[in-house]
Amino acid sequence: MRERARRAQALLDRIGDSGPRRATLLNALGVAAVAEGRHAEAVRLHREAFERLRFAGGPPLESIRTLQSLANALEALGRHDEALARFGEAQRLGAEHLGPRHPQRARVAHDLGVLLLGSGEPGRARELLEAALAIWTDTYGSVCVECGRAHSSLMGQASAEGELGRAEHHARRALAIYRQVLPGDHPDLAAALVNLGAVLHWRGDFAGAVPAYGEALRLQERILPEGHLHRAITESNLGESLVALQRHAEALQRFAAAEPVARAAGQPGEELLLLVLRNKAKALQGTGEVGAARVALEQARALLKRDPGRAQELAEVEQALAQLPVRAG
The missing domain is CATH 1.25.40.10 (Tetratricopeptide repeat domain)
Incomplete structure (x- = not known):
């Protein structure tokens, strides 16, 4: 570039x-x-x-x-x-x-749809994203990079409206397209795998989320440098699904990889660090390390106290601390 x-x-x-x-x-x-x-x-x-x-x-x-x-x-x-x-x-x-079906009009509609989705207008976003997908399908066929991009965006839109079945459909469609049209080491393929893992986790299919995140992580390890924030995010996501499956020792390995990256990133990594600490505490409780779980929750509490707008999350962490057994880990 x-x-x-x-x-x-x-x-x-x-x-x-x-x-x-x-x-x-x-x-x-x-x-x-x-x-x-x-x-x-x-x-x-x-x-x-x-x-x-x-x-x-x-x-x-x-x-x-x-x-x-x-x-x-x-x-x-x-x-x-x-x-x-x-x-x-x-x-x-x-x-x-x-013309009404010109692919450039689809590009504008898609990007505007993404903007509206990010600003909290998923209804308007859906109309634009579906219009873009229809034009690209007519122009290039249903298996093209552009259609994969539209399905990925529609996955986010469906998730924002709580329609997780539709979100999974779009996530799977995007992944299937990218497997056909992109090189095996393309970043968008990794992103599509992460998206599918996220939707499956949200739907409670933790056993399905783990292999999706695992494949994404293996791909990211090939194409992203060690210490990259995206790799750490995937490690954290995988750890969260492993916790849900009560595979606590495996989850702790993932959090151990993600936490130093999140800390080193400073402010951009704070949200990830908070997620890691809260989920790490659950995994530590699962392995009986109550003292270490308390330390993780106390660190999460300190982060949340910096932001008055996160009172609900702070209350959840306080409750988790109060429920810990009073004994050393």
């Missing part, structure tokens, strides 16, 4: 102020900036690209793609209202210049 960005910058320096061509390269630089987490820089680049396209009367399709990229970068910065406005512009341009 950095090499592509370097080449795009070199071309940008060479071609001068040509509107559409410069906009294309600005967009390439914006994509590279997003990949490196530089979302503010991506916003600047995509915004400049769109202004150049608008001034030069550039191709509508390129303008729509630029607005979509700009909206996604704005949302990554938490600028929700601005992102919605840019998606709205992209939708209007699509309605004016593209």
Whole structure:
């Protein structure tokens, strides 16, 4: 990605102020900036690209793609209202210049659906995500990367509405598609396995969740460096399902792998650390290590006390502490 960005910058320096061509390269630089987490820089680049396209009367399709990229970068910065406005512009341009089943309109609908899902509007999100899936199915067939992405997003949408049967359907469909169209070491394949494991856990099928998480973890161990937060999250998820199966010693091995990664991550790892500590305490109780379970719960309590908005979770931890036998582990 950095090499592509370097080449795009070199071309940008060479071609001068040509509107559409410069906009294309600005967009390439914006994509590279997003990949490196530089979302503010991506916003600047995509915004400049769109202004150049608008001034030069550039191709509508390129303008729509630029607005979509700009909206996604704005949302990554938490600028929700601005992102919605840019998606709205992209939708209007699509309605004016593209056919009703054009795949670019599906891309805009999908990304807007994901944004709405993240902002607590699963009903509106479902309509957009299902529309995107229908267009992609008509355009590329039902087995394509785009359809896999739509099924993954619909899994999240169904979960948000508590429809876990529908969520499992979409999770399984996404995984089946990715197994056919992606390389065996692709990150999206690992994510699809994690999604399936999560849905099965939520449905109480802990025995089904364990192999899904296990396969995801083996894949992540091949493609992600040691100490990566995503690996630690999967370790924690697997541990939680093992606790539910009362396989406490195995669960503790998973928590032992996840906990130092969560601590080293600082603030981004705090949510994971809290989950690890609470589930680790359950596993320790299962192995009779009551004193160690108390320590884990006390650490979880200290984390929760920092946030006044988590009073319910704090009360649950306090109750778990009160229920521990008063004896050494």
